[in-house]
Amino acid sequence: MLAVASIQNWHLHQMDVNNAFLNGDLEEDVYTELPQGLREQDQFKGKVCKLKKSLYGLKQASRMWYVKLTESLLANGFTQSKADYSIFLTETKGNLVVVIMYVDDIVVGSINLDAVVSVKQMLKSLFKMKDLGPLQYFLGLEINRIDVGIHVLQRKYCLELLKEEGFDECKPAKTPSSVKQVLSANQGDPYQDIGHFKHLLGQLQYLNSTRPDITFAVQQLCQFQDSPTTMHYKAFKRVFRYLKGSPS
Incomplete structure (x- = not known):
């Protein structure tokens, strides 16, 4: 629209x-049960x-x-x-x-x-x-x-996401992923909170709407959402550090 x-x-x-x-x-x-103050009265008991x-x-x-x-x-x-x-x-x-x-x-x-x-x-x-x-x-x-149309950005959404995950004071990264690191399923120890990992993925995927610069890094992490490891979460942290340096 x-x-x-x-x-x-x-x-x-x-x-x-x-x-x-x-x-x-x-x-x-x-x-539904009666409100607490009402159900304590004798005439409303059992109703x-x-x-x-x-x-x-x-x-x-x-x-x-x-x-x-x-x-x-x-x-x-x-x-x-x-x-x-x-x-x-x-x-x-x-x-x-x-x-x-x-x-x-x-x-x-x-x-x-x-x-x-x-x-x-x-x-x-x-x-x-x-x-x-x-x-x-x-x-x-x-x-x-x-003048030439509509400008859409997600700066506020990005800043709120950084604050929610505790990255609002982190050291910025220059790129969303490391050129030297190749992610695989066997790197690192299993990451314990899989639900949290998937939650972060969903938030970053929505941010892709206006941030194509993180699309590749997020897509790489999506491959490991069923069994993430500590190395994958470390790669996650780099994406957040990159967003800290350029939130819009």
């Missing part, structure tokens, strides 16, 4: 749904609450919110994309309007600003929403309008 918006000079606006999961309607009977709406923490919550939003958009003239079910299309005032959603984050795009405003007003009439104005930050991506 960012590529199309850049080429067609679309307006992109962002909205955030307040307490999105509370909008979902439950299809089955779900019961439970029957939920009418979904709550945060329920396994059904995210699915029911998705169903609720989808049904609401379809009922208001939108068509759901068959290529990506998080994309919805409609025509307002003779202009194509695209809506993309990720949980409670929604982006509305069109070449016509009045069409964008019209769709935003429609969404506000359906759900309690916060209008965040022109798109600036979405899922770790910083979106900046420039």
Whole structure:
């Protein structure tokens, strides 16, 4: 969508749904314990609450919110994309309007600003929403309008990742991988926390969106995610040290 918006000079606006999961309607009977202060009273002992709406923490919550939003958009003239079910299309005032959603984050795009405003007003009439104005930050991506299109970077995401893993004070490396080191499955001792290793891989793979300079190093590490060793984690640390020297 960012590529199309850049080429067609679309307006992109962002909205955030307040307490999105509370909008979902439950299809089955779900019961929960009474709040602690209430269940201690004699007249409520042995009783439970029957939920009418979904709550945060329920396994059904995210699915029911998705169903609720989808049904609401379809009922208001939108068509759901068959290529990506998080994309919805409609025509307002003779202009194509695209809506993309990720949980409670929604982006509305069109070449016509009045069409964008019209769709935003429609969404506000359906759900309690916060209008965040022109798109600036979405899922770790910083979106900046420039004269020749749209500039996307992940500097904030990168800095937060470095701080989370304790590399915010490390010594920077000049390259993301060593030209002398060839990784293999038999190097070093087994790395104990495989889940943590895979978690780091996922975060770096998402960073590849705007950092092709680390793609090769990350791809090499992905080959050993099922049985990583201490040498592989050492190679991981070099990628982070490289990012420390150039976080954007």
